[in-house]
Amino acid sequence: SQWGxxxxxxxxxxxxxxxxxxxxxxxxxxxxxxYRQKSGxxxxxxxxxxxxxxxxxxxRLRATLDTSSQSSSLSIxxxxxxxxxxxxxxxxxxxxxxxxxxxxxxxxVSP
Amino acid sequence: EAGVTQSPRYAVLQEGQAVSFWCDPISGHDTLYxxxxxxxxxxxxxxxxxxxAVIDNxxxxxxxxxxxxxKGTNSTLKxxxxxxxxxxxxxxxxxxxxxxxxxxxxxxxxxxxx
Numbered sequence: 190s191q192w193g194x195x196x197x198x199x200x201x202x203x204x205x206x207x208x209x210x211x212x213x214x215x216x217x218x219x220x221x222x223x224y225r226q227k228s229g230x231x232x233x234x235x236x237x238x239x240x241x242x243x244x245x246x247x248x249r250l251r252a253t254l255d256t257s258s259q260s261s262s263l264s265i266x267x268x269x270x271x272x273x274x275x276x277x278x279x280x281x282x283x284x285x286x287x288x289x290x291x292x293x294x295x296x297x298v299s300p
Numbered sequence: 301e302a303g304v305t306q307s308p309r310y311a312v313l314q315e316g317q318a319v320s321f322w323c324d325p326i327s328g329h330d331t332l333y334x335x336x337x338x339x340x341x342x343x344x345x346x347x348x349x350x351x352x353a354v355i356d357n358x359x360x361x362x363x364x365x366x367x368x369x370x371k372g373t374n375s376t377l378k379x380x381x382x383x384x385x386x387x388x389x390x391x392x393x394x395x396x397x398x399x400x401x402x403x404x405x406x407x408x409x410x411x412x413x414x
Contacts, residue, residue, distance in 0.1 A: 220401055231304070231391050231405025232343065277342050286395060287333055287356065288403065290342030 199295040206268055210276055210294040213260040218280035221254055221261040222288065225274045232277060232290075236263070268298045302326065304406035306392050312412045313382055321377045321409045325394030331355075333403060334367055334377050335391040343391055349375065361386075382413045 202208055214221070219240050224232035238245040238252045238261065245252045251264040261278055275295050279288040305324045313319055325332050331350050335343035346365065347357040351372035360367070364382075369375040379386055389410045393403040 222401060229407065231393070231407050233405065234402045237401055279342075282345055283356070285348075285355065286331060286401070286403075287345045287348045288343075289345070293342050 198292070199297070201297045201299070202268060203299050204268060204270055206298075207264065207266045208268055208296055209262055209264040210296070211260060211262045212278040212291045213258070214278075214280050214291075215259065216280075220281065221252070222279045223250075223252055223261075223263045224277045224279060224290070226277065226293070227274045235276075265296075268296075270298050270300045272296060273298045304392055304394055304404050306390075306406040306409055308409055309407065310410050310412075312414065314414050315383055316381050318378065318380050319382055319411065320379075321390050321392075321411075323375045323377070323392030323406060325373070325375070325392070326404055329394035329396050329404070330372065331395045331397065332369055332375050333393040333395075334375070335393065336361075337389045337391055337408070339388070346377070346390075379411075382411075384413045387411060387413050 200208055222237045223235050225235045226232040236247050236250050236252045238254045240256055249266045253262045265272055275293045277290045277293045279290045282289050307322050311319050333348040334346040336346050337343040345359050347360055347367045348355050349369040352369050364380045367377045389408040391405055391408045393405045395403045
């Protein structure tokens with residue numbers, strides 16, 4: 190498997206709290222992508238961080254990448270109920286454009 | 301722009317039956333992917349195409365699975381003689397070209413094999 194330590198499997202928090210989830214990967218990748226999947230929908234890309242970046246921000250999202258430890262994190266600040274979803278990290282499959290997904294972290298945000 | 305569309309949305313069949321899933325990617329996207337997502341797991345690549353050519357089908361579980369994209373647009377994934385272990389959601393995704401990372405996913409087809 191491409192994945193080492195997996196994300197925390199499930200988190201339940203209140204609106205307004207911050208949340209951080211982590212993943213680690215085994216083989217070299219040029220980019221880590223984070224996808225969000227809401228119930229009954231396909232995954233959707235929310236943030237992408239390249240191997241030459243240590244941190245990337247997009248609105249309330251912050252992704253970090255540590256290539257030396259081959260790990261990445263995703264933080265969401267000031268969560269909303271609409272952030273309720275499963276979050277996956279993903280890396281390249283055999284250097285191509287297909288993806289290898291982690292097992293995901295389920296985040297439940299209560300109003 | 302219209303998103304990736306898939307049909308049917310749901311399928312329920314008995315072991316041994318065949319089933320086909322259809323995907324219409326975003327117009328202009330030359331790369332198309334099929335993923336299998338078992339319940340409570342991440343999507344797992346089955347096969348992907350650039351235009352009509354298969355780039356990698358090494359992850360198709362067995363010769364019971366086949367996929368085609370004859371004109372480089374729509375694609376069909378077929379399971380012959382389904383087994384209970386095939387129960388999962390089948391996701392189709394597309395991307396613009398080799399220079400782009402983002403994949404756009406359809407809503408998936410939820411398959412239950414009894």
